[in-house]
Amino acid sequence: MDKLLIVKLGGKILEQQELLDQFIDFYAAYPHPKILIHGGGKQATAYAEKLGVETKMVEGRRITDKPMLDVALMTYAGLLNKSLVAQINARGEKAIGVTGADANLIVSDKRPPGAVDYGFVGDIRSVQAETFKTLLDAGLPPVVCALTHDQKGQMLNTNADAVANAIAQGLQANYTVELWLCMDLPGVLENIEKPESLLAEISPKRYAELKSAGKIHQGMIPKLDTAFASLDAGVDTVYISNVEALLNPNHPKTRIVQA
Amino acid sequence: MDKLLIVKLGGKILEQQELLDQFIDFYAAYPHPKILIHGGGKQATAYAEKLGVETKMVEGRRITDKPMLDVALMTYAGLLNKSLVAQINARGEKAIGVTGADANLIVSDKRPPGAVDYGFVGDIRSVQAETFKTLLDAGLPPVVCALTHDQKGQMLNTNADAVANAIAQGLQANYTVELWLCMDLPGVLENIEKPESLLAEISPKRYAELKSAGKIHQGMIPKLDTAFASLDAGVDTVYISNVEALLNPNHPKTRIVQA
Numbered sequence: 323m324d325k326l327l328i329v330k331l332g333g334k335i336l337e338q339q340e341l342l343d344q345f346i347d348f349y350a351a352y353p354h355p356k357i358l359i360h361g362g363g364k365q366a367t368a369y370a371e372k373l374g375v376e377t378k379m380v381e382g383r384r385i386t387d388k389p390m391l392d393v394a395l396m397t398y399a400g401l402l403n404k405s406l407v408a409q410i411n412a413r414g415e416k417a418i419g420v421t422g423a424d425a426n427l428i429v430s431d432k433r434p435p436g437a438v439d440y441g442f443v444g445d446i447r448s449v450q451a452e453t454f455k456t457l458l459d460a461g462l463p464p465v466v467c468a469l470t471h472d473q474k475g476q477m478l479n480t481n482a483d484a485v486a487n488a489i490a491q492g493l494q495a496n497y498t499v500e501l502w503l504c505m506d507l508p509g510v511l512e513n514i515e516k517p518e519s520l521l522a523e524i525s526p527k528r529y530a531e532l533k534s535a536g537k538i539h540q541g542m543i544p545k546l547d548t549a550f551a552s553l554d555a556g557v558d559t560v561y562i563s564n565v566e567a568l569l570n571p572n573h574p575k576t577r578i579v580q581a
Numbered sequence: 582m583d584k585l586l587i588v589k590l591g592g593k594i595l596e597q598q599e600l601l602d603q604f605i606d607f608y609a610a611y612p613h614p615k616i617l618i619h620g621g622g623k624q625a626t627a628y629a630e631k632l633g634v635e636t637k638m639v640e641g642r643r644i645t646d647k648p649m650l651d652v653a654l655m656t657y658a659g660l661l662n663k664s665l666v667a668q669i670n671a672r673g674e675k676a677i678g679v680t681g682a683d684a685n686l687i688v689s690d691k692r693p694p695g696a697v698d699y700g701f702v703g704d705i706r707s708v709q710a711e712t713f714k715t716l717l718d719a720g721l722p723p724v725v726c727a728l729t730h731d732q733k734g735q736m737l738n739t740n741a742d743a744v745a746n747a748i749a750q751g752l753q754a755n756y757t758v759e760l761w762l763c764m765d766l767p768g769v770l771e772n773i774e775k776p777e778s779l780l781a782e783i784s785p786k787r788y789a790e791l792k793s794a795g796k797i798h799q800g801m802i803p804k805l806d807t808a809f810a811s812l813d814a815g816v817d818t819v820y821i822s823n824v825e826a827l828l829n830p831n832h833p834k835t836r837i838v839q840a
Contacts, residue, residue, distance in 0.1 A: 373632060395659045396628075396655035396659040399658065399659040400655040400658040400660065401651055401659065403658070405736070407680075407682050408682045411730065411732065412730075418677075419682075421663055423670060425670075426674075426675050453675065460719070473671060477663055477667050
C-alpha cells in the first residue's frame with residue numbers, strides 16, 4: 323500500500339513564521355500522498371476580541387455560539403487555510419484547502435446540549451474516504467481546517483485532533499497511514515513541568531497506570547484516547563510531538579503503541 | 582462537447598435568502614458540469630467597518646491594503662464561500678469551495694502601481710483548465726471566490742467578473758460554455774433609470790455606438806469588455822442579467838452577441 327502522511331498542526335506554529343517555513347519546505351517536498359489538518363484557536367480568539375465577540379470556554383473547550391462560528395469560519399477557513407495553501411503552492415505544489423463541508427468530505431452531528439451546551443460544535447459521523455482518495459490521486463493534497471457540516475446546511479466547529487484522527491481512520495484501508503499530532507509540547511510528559519520526563523512511547527497499559535496516578539495532563543487525555551482509537555482502527559503509526567520532531571528524526575517524540 | 586454552466590453571482594443576492602434559496606435549488610439540481618463564482622464586496626465592507634479597517638475606493642474600485650486583503654480572505658473565502666458550499670451540499674451535491682490559490686487554479690500578477698496603487702489586487706495570468714476539468718470530472722463542482730494568488734505565497738484580490746470570464750475562456754476548448762454574469766440590474770440598460778430600456782442583445786457595433794453616446798453606465802464598461810473578450814475567445818454564450826433571468830427562461834436579460 324502507498325504511504326500517506328497526515329499531519330495535524332496545532333499550537334503556536336501558525337504564528338512562528340521561521341518554524342512554519344521549515345515545516346512548509348518539508349511538507350511541500352514530501353513525495354508521498356499527504357493531508358494537512360489545522361485549527362487556529364489562538365487567531366480566532368484574537369479576531370473575536372477585535373470584533374467584540376466574547377470567547378466563552380468551559381473546561382478548556384470553546385463554546386461556539388453563532389458569532390463565534392462566524393469568527394471560526396473567517397479565521398480557519400479564510401485567513402489561515404488560504405495562507406497555508408498559498409505558501410505550500412508557492413513551492414510548486416497543488417494543495418487544495420477545504421473544510422469538511424467541501425465535497426461533503428466530513429459530516430458531523432451537532433453535539434446535543436448536555437450539562438454544557440457547546441453550541442455549533444460537531445462530532446464526526448463519517449469521512450468520505452473515496453473523495454479524499456480522488457483528490458490525493460489527482461495530486462491535489464487537501465489542507466483541511468477543523469470545520470465540518472451536518473449536510474443540512476449548517477457548518478460546525480470540530481476539534482482538529484478529532485478531524486485528523488477521523489481522516490486517518492477513514493483512509494487506513496487504502497494507505498499505510500503515518501499520523502502526526504503536532505503541538506507545542508514535545509510529546510507526552512510524565513511531569514508537564516519537566517521536558518526530560520517525555521515518554522518515547524506509551525501503550526494503553528502505561529496510559530492507564532499514569533492516568534490513575536494523575537500523571538496525564540488534562541488536555542492530553544482526549545488526544546491520547548483518539549490516538550489509541552486510531553491504532554485500534556488500523557492506522558499504522560501515530561506520534562504525538564512538536565513539529566521539530568517531524569522535521570528531525572532524531573528529535574524526541576512520543577509514539578503511541580498498542581502494547 | 583459537454584455543456585458547462587458558469588454563473589457569477591454578484592450584487593445583493595447573498596443577502597436575499599429567499600432568492601438565494603431559489604438559486605441554490607436550481608443550481609444543485611442542474612445536471613451538467615457547473616462552476617459558481619462569487620465575490621462579496623458588501624459583506625467585506627460591513628466586516629471591515631466592524632474591524633475598524635477603512636474601506637478605500639477609487640472610481641468604484643476597492644483599494645486592497647493588507648488589512649483589507651485579510652478582510653476579503655475572511656469574508657469571501659471563509660464566511661461566504663463555506664456558507665454557499667454548505668447550502669449547495671445540503672441538496673446532495675459535492676461542491677468544493679476554492680480560491681485561485683487552491684490547487685493553483687488561478688494565478689495572477691499583482692497590478693503594478695500606476696496613477697492609482699490598488700494594493701493587493703491581481704490581474705489574471707493563467708487558469709489551470711486541466712485541474713478544473715479534474716474536479717468537474719470527479720463530480721466536485723467548484724465554488725470559486727474572487728481571490729487568486731501570485732504563486733509566490735501572496736493572495737490577491739481579483740474582480741469576480743474577471744475570474745468568471747477567465748475560467749470561461751480557459752474551459753471553452755473542453756466544453757460548450759454558457760456564462761451568466763448575474764447582478765442586481767436586469768441587464769444592459771440604455772437608461773439606467775428605466776428597466777424597460779433593457780437591451781435583449783448587444784453587439785460590439787451597438788456597444789460602440791451606445792458608449793460614444795454616453796449611454797453605457799460606467800460600471801458596465803469593464804463587464805461588457807470582458808464579456809466580448811470571452812465570446813471572441815470561443816465562449817459559446819454570455820448573458821448579463823439578474824439571477825431571476827437564470828431561473829426563468831422568459832425573464833428579460835441581455836445576451837452578448839458577436840454581430
